[in-house]
Amino acid sequence: MPVNLGFATASNDFLIAALLIYSLAVLAFAGNYAFGRPRRKEEAKAAAPAAQLATVGGGSALAGGEPSATAAAPVPPAFPAPRPGAFRAIREAGPWVTAAVSFSALGALVHLAAVVCRGLAVHRAPWGNMYEFITALTCVAAIFFCYVLVRFRAWALGVFVMGAVVIALGLAETLIYTPAGPLVPALQSYWLSIHVTAMTLATGIFFVAAVLGIMYLVAERYRKRVEAGKAKPGNGLIARIPSAAQLDKLTYRTVVFGFPVWTFGVIAGAIWADQAWGRYWGWDPVETWAFITWVIYAAYLHARATAGWRGARAHYIQLLGFASLVTNMLVVQVFITGMHSYAGVSG
Amino acid sequence: MTDVHAPQSESQPGSVAAEGAAGRLPGGAGRPAPSAGWLRWGWRQLTSMRTALVLLFLLALGSIPGSILPQEGTDAGAVQQYYVSHPGLAPWLNRLDLFNVFASPWFAAIYLLLFASLVGCVVPRCFKLVGTARTPPPRAPRNLARLPHSSSYASALPPEAAVARAAEILGGQRFRLRRPDAGGTDYWVSAEKGYLREVGNLLFHLALLGVLLSIAAGGLFGYKADKLLVEGQSFADTTSALDEFHPGRLVSGSDLPPFTMTLNKFTATYIQSGQSLGQPENFNANVSYASSPGAKPGTYNIRINDPLSVDSLKVYLIGHGYAPEFKVTSADGSVTYNAATPFIPASTSTFLSDGVVKAPGAATGTDLGFMGVFVPTAISNNGTLESIFPAADDPAVSLIAYYGNLGLNDGVPQSVYQLDTTRMTKLSAAPHLLTPGQTWTLPNGKGSVTFVGVKQWVSLAITYDPGQVPALVCGMLALAGLLLSFFVRRRRVFVRAVPAASGTGSVVTVGGLTRSDASGGFEEEFTELAAEIAAAEPNAGPNAGPTAEPSNKSEPGA
Numbered sequence: 001m002p003v004n005l006g007f008a009t010a011s012n013d014f015l016i017a018a019l020l021i022y023s024l025a026v027l028a029f030a031g032n033y034a035f036g037r038p039r040r041k042e043e044a045k046a047a048a049p050a051a052q053l054a055t056v057g058g059g060s061a062l063a064g065g066e067p068s069a070t071a072a073a074p075v076p077p078a079f080p081a082p083r084p085g086a087f088r089a090i091r092e093a094g095p096w097v098t099a100a101v102s103f104s105a106l107g108a109l110v111h112l113a114a115v116v117c118r119g120l121a122v123h124r125a126p127w128g129n130m131y132e133f134i135t136a137l138t139c140v141a142a143i144f145f146c147y148v149l150v151r152f153r154a155w156a157l158g159v160f161v162m163g164a165v166v167i168a169l170g171l172a173e174t175l176i177y178t179p180a181g182p183l184v185p186a187l188q189s190y191w192l193s194i195h196v197t198a199m200t201l202a203t204g205i206f207f208v209a210a211v212l213g214i215m216y217l218v219a220e221r222y223r224k225r226v227e228a229g230k231a232k233p234g235n236g237l238i239a240r241i242p243s244a245a246q247l248d249k250l251t252y253r254t255v256v257f258g259f260p261v262w263t264f265g266v267i268a269g270a271i272w273a274d275q276a277w278g279r280y281w282g283w284d285p286v287e288t289w290a291f292i293t294w295v296i297y298a299a300y301l302h303a304r305a306t307a308g309w310r311g312a313r314a315h316y317i318q319l320l321g322f323a324s325l326v327t328n329m330l331v332v333q334v335f336i337t338g339m340h341s342y343a344g345v346s347g
Numbered sequence: 348m349t350d351v352h353a354p355q356s357e358s359q360p361g362s363v364a365a366e367g368a369a370g371r372l373p374g375g376a377g378r379p380a381p382s383a384g385w386l387r388w389g390w391r392q393l394t395s396m397r398t399a400l401v402l403l404f405l406l407a408l409g410s411i412p413g414s415i416l417p418q419e420g421t422d423a424g425a426v427q428q429y430y431v432s433h434p435g436l437a438p439w440l441n442r443l444d445l446f447n448v449f450a451s452p453w454f455a456a457i458y459l460l461l462f463a464s465l466v467g468c469v470v471p472r473c474f475k476l477v478g479t480a481r482t483p484p485p486r487a488p489r490n491l492a493r494l495p496h497s498s499s500y501a502s503a504l505p506p507e508a509a510v511a512r513a514a515e516i517l518g519g520q521r522f523r524l525r526r527p528d529a530g531g532t533d534y535w536v537s538a539e540k541g542y543l544r545e546v547g548n549l550l551f552h553l554a555l556l557g558v559l560l561s562i563a564a565g566g567l568f569g570y571k572a573d574k575l576l577v578e579g580q581s582f583a584d585t586t587s588a589l590d591e592f593h594p595g596r597l598v599s600g601s602d603l604p605p606f607t608m609t610l611n612k613f614t615a616t617y618i619q620s621g622q623s624l625g626q627p628e629n630f631n632a633n634v635s636y637a638s639s640p641g642a643k644p645g646t647y648n649i650r651i652n653d654p655l656s657v658d659s660l661k662v663y664l665i666g667h668g669y670a671p672e673f674k675v676t677s678a679d680g681s682v683t684y685n686a687a688t689p690f691i692p693a694s695t696s697t698f699l700s701d702g703v704v705k706a707p708g709a710a711t712g713t714d715l716g717f718m719g720v721f722v723p724t725a726i727s728n729n730g731t732l733e734s735i736f737p738a739a740d741d742p743a744v745s746l747i748a749y750y751g752n753l754g755l756n757d758g759v760p761q762s763v764y765q766l767d768t769t770r771m772t773k774l775s776a777a778p779h780l781l782t783p784g785q786t787w788t789l790p791n792g793k794g795s796v797t798f799v800g801v802k803q804w805v806s807l808a809i810t811y812d813p814g815q816v817p818a819l820v821c822g823m824l825a826l827a828g829l830l831l832s833f834f835v836r837r838r839r840v841f842v843r844a845v846p847a848a849s850g851t852g853s854v855v856t857v858g859g860l861t862r863s864d865a866s867g868g869f870e871e872e873f874t875e876l877a878a879e880i881a882a883a884e885p886n887a888g889p890n891a892g893p894t895a896e897p898s899n900k901s902e903p904g905a
Binding site: 179181182184185186188189191256259260263264267270271272274275276277278279280281282283284285288289291292295296298299302303305306308309324332336338 | 396397399400403404406407410411413414415418420421448449562571618621622623626627628629630650651652653654661663665808810812815818819822823825826829830833
């Protein structure tokens with residue numbers, strides 16, 4: 001079937017628009033850092049009486065990540081805690097946050113429209129080459145992050161996550177833009193939708209986890225310095241991001257969400273490989289690196305349960321896992337010849 | 348890594364899930380290793396979480412050379428090429444098995460140690476899980492307010508009835524219950540749920556073992572063969588007919604199922620215009636086959652992503668190319684060669700292909716040999732023959748003819764794609780161009796060659812892998828286990844009631860505990876559950892309803 005040029009053009013336009021809107025979101029998130037309300041001050045009021053509870057309530061989820069919940073700490077919500085609506089919480093966080101979250105959500109919608117239009121233009125799942133793959137995975141990352149924004153009030157992470165999305169999308173748009181077109185026969189399979197969708201989702205989720213991991217390392221280093229008396233508490237930028245403990249938990253949950261998706265993607269890939277190439281596993285370079293990535297994330301999950309490996313060390317492992325994922329995507333698929341050489345960016 | 352005395356529960360790969368168990372064994376902390384206990388010490392080291400972590404890293408690290416260096420298993424030709432371009436380095440790499448990483452002893456050592464470590468950790472945990480399943484939950488702690496989650500409410504019921512009602516609700520939600528022995532003055536109920544978490548964790552690890560065993564089974568009992576087939580040709584599935592045969596360790600040629608196959612027609616279509624000009628659109632190999640001689644024949648269109656299943660094995664389309672047909676006539680007028688000759692594509696985008704024709708003469712030293720270049724859509728670029736499109740729209744061959752001794756009778760096996768010209772002389776300085784139907788009369792009356800036409804060939808992979816289905820089942824089980832162990836939480840809920848200070852009714856405290864709330868959400872579950880228990884009171888008035896009390900202030904004896 002020929003490419004539908006109308007949809008193809010619409011997709012390109014939507015993508016440029018999404019890139020611009022995301023940039024505005026990053027600006028607004030940055031503006032919140034510069035001119036917004038510092039979050040530690042809100043929390044500080046609640047911190048004193050809550051301190052005693054916190055030692056007991058180690059398992060109390062991410063309550064600390066929500067200023068409003070922590071503020072109510074002197075009388076802990078024992079029964080259905082009336083969670084303030086997400087929208088009210090956003091409004092209360094000030095105009096910068098309101099703008100940033102709105103831009104992020106709007107950008108994600110426009111981005112989604114771009115991906116859908118691309119799919120309509122080429123009559124297939126729109127992740128058949130590297131350009132489409134990065135476009136789709138950043139869309140997943142943006143949507144997943146919008147959820148994290150609302151669920152965990154994680155405005156402080158916005159400038160980092162959305163910044164990374166803007167950079168990845170911008171590079172895809174400028175360096176490896178590939179016009180809409182049909183697929184080579186090897187990719188003409190419904191497994192493309194299953195395998196690559198799972199890989200895209202998992203990559204998007206791990207992307208968010210990696211950003212959280214880096215922030216954890218920054219926050220943890222700062223916490224250690226404060227403990228050692230080398231830095232003042234409540235200082236500048238760092239005071240505005242969530243605490244190391246919260247970031248640690250959020251990172252773990254994100255990985256726990258992404259790991260089964262990645263596992264499923266690898267299994268689906270094996271089924272497809274069996275159908276297309278006559279073996280379900282053949283240590284093709286891309287398969288090998290998917291395996292390496294899987295093993296490293298498994299090591300992270302185990303490290304979190306090993307004495308002496310928790311904390312920063314575990315996070316380094318997690319970041320190593322993401323590094324191997326990126327290596328697979330940008331180096332192995334593009335520069336090493338194998339059965340997965342579909343990137344379509346050889347120039 | 349050498350911390351022998353680390354508490355066992357901390358050094359086991361299962362700790363992620365083992366955290367769920369509230370009571371932990373202190374392990375052999377501080378106990379001196381018995382002098383004959385080296386084995387046990389070694390085993391404990393191997394099954395420790397640190398060792399598992401190190402082995403996981405080694406596994407990842409060891410895989411890297413397998414993706415960077417060419418591998419025997421996937422591309423033996425590239426390995427040969429590597430030997431040519433790196434003559435000094437290649438033998439050393441070979442000594443370290445780096446051209447065959449995934450079948451090397453050192454790689455096997457890593458994963459076998461890892462799986463030994465896994466077994467050593469998982470098997471005891473299986474027994475422990477059985478033990479847990481047979482033990483009721485622990486008694487309710489005295490002061491529930493000290494638990495991470497707690498709340499209390501005033502009940503109109505006497506303590507015994509209030510606890511009974513709570514137990515009913517918890518039991519209705521499939522919690523496992525424990526009540527105090529009858530006759531006491533202590534009124535409580537312990538409830539526990541989420542054993543599936545540990546089940547999932549164990550299932551995941553055991554299923555991984557299953558994947559490994561399935562792969563091993565495939566390696567022992569399966570096989571893989573390659574066959575190049577030109578349109579119109581047939582073959583029977585015997586070792587002599589196959590181009591390459593890679594049997595598993597316990598497979599011999601006689602195990603091959605006796606099917607036969609003919610390639611009727613191969614069709615390839617390419618994009619005709621636009622930026623993706625020449626990109627393949629569709630491949631289709633139409634074959635006739637019979638599962639055994641005399642069986643009812645069938646036809647099938649083998650495509651990429653659509654293999655043919657016959658006799659428990661599968662036939663895949665993995666490559667294709669052109670086979671120009673040549674007719675060679677010797678000096679005395681007899682036809683010495685008349686066949687379609689597979690040429691190997693040098694470029695997969697234009698299908699410019701190379702090949703040779705070997706036409707042995709009647710007497711030694713009268714052989715004719717040709718080196719050829721085939722182009723499916725010919726164009727002359729400043730005198731150089733090039734192809735501009737992969738389909739055979741305007742085919743041509745360019746031949747260089749040799750006369751002399753091909754060396755076919757030397758007893759040394761030769762490649763059909765290479766011409767040994769050491770004992771031959773070139774018949775013409777420049778290559779000769781032929782289009783279908785044209786004949787080139789060779790100089791000096793050495794005979795002639797006719798480019799009759801073009802056929803296509805396909806390369807087929809024939810595989811049998813009995814480990815495939817078990818591997819898939821184990822993979823799915825591993826995934827199921829993973830989901831259970833991540834998203835089920837092991838949790839305990841306790842309810843305790845004491846008579847109210849006023850004399851009638853009681854004060855009921857509900858406490859909750861989880862150590863494995865990886866995906867979060869226990870807080871919400873607990874609040875809902877506590878509310879449900881409180882709401883089940885028959886005369887729950889506005890004052891008797893749920894009241895939020897700080898957990899560190901409530902006094903159970905009040």
